[in-house]
Amino acid sequence: MDYYTDFLRLCEFQPDEIEKEKPRIERAFEAMQIGPADIQRAEKRVRDNFDIELLGVRQILGLCIIGLIDLALARQEHSKVVYKNWCLHSQLGFALMRSSEDVYVGTPEIIGTIMGQIFDKFTPVIEAGEARGLSAGKAHCAGTQTYLGAMDKGMVPIPDFMINSGYYCDQAAEAGELKGKLFNVPQFHVDGVVDSNWDAYPQFNKRMIAYTGGQIEKAIKKFEEITGYEVTEEMKKEGRRDNGRYWRNLQKLVELVAKSDPQAISQADVNLAFWLYAVPIRDRERVNGAVTTLIGEVEKRIEEGKGVVKKGAPKVYFALQCGVDPTLVKVVEELGISISVCHWNWVPPDEWEPRTGKSFGEKLAEGNCARSYLQSSFGVADFHKKCCEHFKVDGIIQIYPQSCRPWCIAALMARKFIKDKLDIPIIILEGDVFDSRSYTAQQLRTRIETFAQMLKARKAIAA
Amino acid sequence: MPVLGIDVGAATTKAVVMADGEILSWYIMQTGHDINEASETVISQTLAKTTFSKDELDYIVSTGYGRNGVRFANKAITEILCHAKGAYWMMPETRTIIDIGGQDSKAIGIDGRGNVENFVMNDKCAAGTGRFLEVMAKVLNLELDELGPVSLTSKAPCQISNTCTVFAESEVVSLRAEGKSREDLIAGIHRAAARRIRIMASAVGFTKEVVLTGGVAQNIGLKQYLEKEIGLTIVVPPNPQIIGALGAALFAGAKPN
Numbered sequence: 160m161d162y163y164t165d166f167l168r169l170c171e172f173q174p175d176e177i178e179k180e181k182p183r184i185e186r187a188f189e190a191m192q193i194g195p196a197d198i199q200r201a202e203k204r205v206r207d208n209f210d211i212e213l214l215g216v217r218q219i220l221g222l223c224i225i226g227l228i229d230l231a232l233a234r235q236e237h238s239k240v241v242y243k244n245w246c247l248h249s250q251l252g253f254a255l256m257r258s259s260e261d262v263y264v265g266t267p268e269i270i271g272t273i274m275g276q277i278f279d280k281f282t283p284v285i286e287a288g289e290a291r292g293l294s295a296g297k298a299h300c301a302g303t304q305t306y307l308g309a310m311d312k313g314m315v316p317i318p319d320f321m322i323n324s325g326y327y328c329d330q331a332a333e334a335g336e337l338k339g340k341l342f343n344v345p346q347f348h349v350d351g352v353v354d355s356n357w358d359a360y361p362q363f364n365k366r367m368i369a370y371t372g373g374q375i376e377k378a379i380k381k382f383e384e385i386t387g388y389e390v391t392e393e394m395k396k397e398g399r400r401d402n403g404r405y406w407r408n409l410q411k412l413v414e415l416v417a418k419s420d421p422q423a424i425s426q427a428d429v430n431l432a433f434w435l436y437a438v439p440i441r442d443r444e445r446v447n448g449a450v451t452t453l454i455g456e457v458e459k460r461i462e463e464g465k466g467v468v469k470k471g472a473p474k475v476y477f478a479l480q481c482g483v484d485p486t487l488v489k490v491v492e493e494l495g496i497s498i499s500v501c502h503w504n505w506v507p508p509d510e511w512e513p514r515t516g517k518s519f520g521e522k523l524a525e526g527n528c529a530r531s532y533l534q535s536s537f538g539v540a541d542f543h544k545k546c547c548e549h550f551k552v553d554g555i556i557q558i559y560p561q562s563c564r565p566w567c568i569a570a571l572m573a574r575k576f577i578k579d580k581l582d583i584p585i586i587i588l589e590g591d592v593f594d595s596r597s598y599t600a601q602q603l604r605t606r607i608e609t610f611a612q613m614l615k616a617r618k619a620i621a622a
Numbered sequence: 623m624p625v626l627g628i629d630v631g632a633a634t635t636k637a638v639v640m641a642d643g644e645i646l647s648w649y650i651m652q653t654g655h656d657i658n659e660a661s662e663t664v665i666s667q668t669l670a671k672t673t674f675s676k677d678e679l680d681y682i683v684s685t686g687y688g689r690n691g692v693r694f695a696n697k698a699i700t701e702i703l704c705h706a707k708g709a710y711w712m713m714p715e716t717r718t719i720i721d722i723g724g725q726d727s728k729a730i731g732i733d734g735r736g737n738v739e740n741f742v743m744n745d746k747c748a749a750g751t752g753r754f755l756e757v758m759a760k761v762l763n764l765e766l767d768e769l770g771p772v773s774l775t776s777k778a779p780c781q782i783s784n785t786c787t788v789f790a791e792s793e794v795v796s797l798r799a800e801g802k803s804r805e806d807l808i809a810g811i812h813r814a815a816a817r818r819i820r821i822m823a824s825a826v827g828f829t830k831e832v833v834l835t836g837g838v839a840q841n842i843g844l845k846q847y848l849e850k851e852i853g854l855t856i857v858v859p860p861n862p863q864i865i866g867a868l869g870a871a872l873f874a875g876a877k878p879n
Contacts, residue, residue: 584739605687606743609702613738620737 162195163188166202170224171217180228187231191314193278201278208276208427208485210467215453216428219435222449223273226438230270233263234316239386242267242315243322244306245437246331247349248523249405251322251375252439254398258388265439267315268482271305271593272434274314275483284308285594292337300325301562301593303334310342320385321346322378326353326533328565347381349374353527357537361509363528372521379520395519401443405436408450410506415457417499417550421466423457426477426498427485433504434482472497473614476546478573479558479566480504482592486600491556494604494611499550507531507545532569539569540576547581553614554583556607558590561597584617586610623680624672627870628661629701630688633724633752634837635660636867637668639679640875647671648864657691665694683874685866687726697878702730702741704869709833710736711872712859717829720819720848720856721865722838724752729823742825748787750818752838757791758811762804773808773843780810785818808843816847828852835865 163184167177177184188194210216233240238261243252245268255264275281288304289295291311309315321344325331332348339346351371355363379390409432416422416429432450440446460466472495480501481487491498510529514522531538531545543555555577560566574585588606589598624641630653638648649668653660661684665676676694684695685704692698701721709719710732719730727750731740748754759766773779780802784790794807832854838844839862849856859865 602745605700605702605745606741609700609738609741612700612703616737 163198166198166205167221167224169202169205169211169217170221171214172221172224183228183232186235187228190231191227191274192312193280197278197280200280204279205277208489209431210424210428213424213428213453213456215449215451215456216431218449218452219431220277222435222440222446223269223277223431223438226269226440227273229263229439230265230267230315233265237261237263239263239320239388240265240316240318241320241322241382241386242306242318244268244324244331245302246326246328246351247322247324248402248526249436250398250402251379251523252398253401253443254390254395254519255379255382256439256441257394257397258383258386258390262386262388263439266437267306267309268302268593269434269437269439270309270314271302272437272482275593275595276431276434276485281305281483282596284312284314285596287311291341293334299562300328300330300334301591303330304562305593307334307338307341310338317342318344320344320382322349322382323347324349324351326351326527328563345381345385347378349378351527351533353533355535355538357535360531360534360538360541361529363534367528368516368521368524371524371527372516372518375520375523376518392519399519399522404447405443405450406506408447408454409433409436409504412450412454412457413500413504415454415461417505419457419461419466420497421464421470421472422468422492422497422499423460423466424453425467425492426480426488426501428453429504430480430485430488430501433480433501468492468497469495473553473611473618474499474550475554475556475614476543476550476552477501477556477558478543478570479560479590479592481558481590481595484595484600487590487598487603490600490604491607494608496556496607496611496614498556499552500546502532502546505546505549507542507549536569536572537576539566540573543573543577544580547577547583552583553618554610555585556610557585557587559587561589561591562594563592584610584613624674624678625871625874626665626668626679626682627704627867627872627874628664628682628684628692628695629704629864629866629870630657630661630684630686630692631723631866632687632726634863635664635686635688636864637664638864638867638871639668639672639674640868640871643875645868645871648861648867650863653688657688658693661688661692661694681874681877683870683878685870697873699870699873699878701866702728702743703738704866704873705835706730706732706736706738706869707872708865708867708869709835709859711868712865713831713833713857715831716833716857718823718826718832720823720832720834722751722819722834722836722844724837727751727819727822727836729826731826731829740826742822744822747785749785749790750815750822752836754787754790754815755811755838755841755844757787758794758808761791761794762798762807764804764808767840769808769812770841770843770845772805773812774846776803776805776809778806779813780806782810782814790814809847812841812843812847815844816851819848820851823852828854830854832856834858835862837863839863
């Protein structure tokens, strides 16, 4: 038996699949520098942090591994490789993917979520990104460090074209220029222009839609030029449908878990389902199927009254889950706090409204503008408030993302806003979405434990 | 029935025995490298001043960094909660607690019933902790308990610009070589430490009464510089180093489930 067989079986790979895919698996693992020790560590990490009793979780883990293999072998198996960064809508990626089987369209940042969450082997990627120009301690987005580091280490192939964007991030454009120059790859920056005034949301400047929408359409034209394949209007519609189906399915899972008491499954597992949005699997039915399986299993747990946190535990909204490290949400739950929902997983009902933009690009841009937390610090604060009210939480755990300048300000402003509007406790913890070097779950344990006691005491007084 | 609270800190381990709501005895010692040995020793030394044996203790609560390593504790409770409990018991008017330990510092805001409302911790940087002052005392060839009184004799505190303990040590050595007086250097060190503590504690805010706990609370110089920084009088309870252990003992008396 090969060193990876047991691990892949744990991730719901079937024996015949492993046998058939063996050459690909081994080539991909070599490219990703994954050896027997890494597999051993991954197996332990998966068993410790994810609910492998659940078929849905195992299927999602398997899809992550498939995504990693596909990414590692993209150059070997396709004539054209195109990357879009994770800030850009998945629907764009799904639409571009449909142009041809010969074109690989992917999101390199999934290296972070998969190598980090599953293999705990992500720090070298960040360090490689730092060494190539996005140096440490200078507030560089760890997402861009990831992208750069993965390319530098040869873990992901150098693409033929890169489409970059960054919401209200001020680094995406320059980081894109750096990647383009270092690796001699043409790139196109989609300027999100989502910044707005404090009290503007939900209103936004309609010229933003036209501008950003136009940018997205230009990016698609450039894609067509470079790959030689057309992206038709039908492909764009299908891309939007793929995205919509995935997100609606995810919302069912998110709402089920959020409203369960006891909390039916760990948010580490829900987050795994969330991060799947960025894993470019062509077989969308398989992706949706895994989430649907998990939904069924959660429903069964709820019926049986089973959960991962004690019934009646104080509930929190966890703002800004880490994409590379599941242990932080695990330690929160272990200390007796039920996490109703993590930040990115939920889409408020009022943000689902039909998009009326004239083009595919405008519809995507409209989606950006509709998302509160992409708009401004007020948007973040307002989203926090919507979340807390919708899920009736007792408090907020806000991660202060060390490598994200816009979010750091938003986190502090949101704290005051929530205190004034809802008067529920908020604790701010150091952390990051991609860089887990600056904290450990154990180091934050004392703070979380104290916060848990504070919430319990408040609940007891209120009862 | 006697109960015991034990606070295992990075630098020192403290224990308090209480019975019927009264403190019977307490003890402080260096933690060293072996938490178990320190815990056993501190308990036996604390009980030696009473008529009780360890077996007669009704409940033991541990706190501090090493709280989960105290094998014989019935429960472990965070030092934030224990400091709040202890300070409030000593002085019910307490609303803000600033605890400066050997290697960390914290600020805690409590309500009128002693419940923790807000808190902030610094456990990443030694600047503003007892370790910072220890390093400086050694550089200036003074005992730790001499620092405070000497600092108050300064007329012109030096500006210490480095925020890192290690680099601040180098800076102090350089300034001493330039002929700066010991009292001015020590005053500058205290001012720098007070400033950092104030910045950290601002996240919680300062509401009277402000109580200073931890070993560093015995430093009269730091207390006064901190009062200048926050613009409020600070209260130092008797035996400020044992407040965490006291809080743990109070929790033990309530036998938390």
